Amino acid sequence: MDLTVPKEVKDLAWDTPAMLRLLTKPLPPQLDNYYPVLTQKLDPKAFAVYPEMLQSPVLKCDCPNCMRLRALHATEESKRLPGELKVLWLRALRSGSYRQCAGRFQTYDGSFCALGLLMHVAGPGFVLDRWVAGSVQKTIAEMNDHGASFFAIARWVEQNL
DSSP states (O other): OOOOOOHHHHHHTTOHHHHHHHHTSOOOGGGGGGHHHHHHHSOTTHHHHOGGGGGOGGGGSOSHHHHHHHHHHHHHHTOOOOHHHHHHHHHHHHHSOSOBOSSSSBOTTSOBOHHHHHHHHHOTTOOHHHHSOHHHHHHHHHHHHTTOOHHHHHHHHHHHO
């Protein structure tokens, strides 16, 4: 097997969005031997931003890189918010006591986005990434930043977390 990696494959391996566009479809036969090169360079955090990546035919093989990426994704998706914290967060979202902002966790005037409000009610030391999967964070942030009310976000959280 020729281990010389074509320049376009090397370049692609550093460009996550382009790589993901390619890897969501089967690779052309001439690139079959380069799956390990591509998956080795893939940042595991890409699953949080591009959850569809897990459906890639590339990650179905049993090379060490694919197995590592599948295991990291499984760990990410197994994160669960503690029940009593979820109740406090839902109560805060529905209380009407907090102003909503977009694009940041909290503003200088005391407004919060939905995830910022979660961190606020959880208190100091709360690490969002430890309890809420990246794909869930992305969904909630998009809802918040595209105008969904705290009430709509609370309904989504209640049904999906």
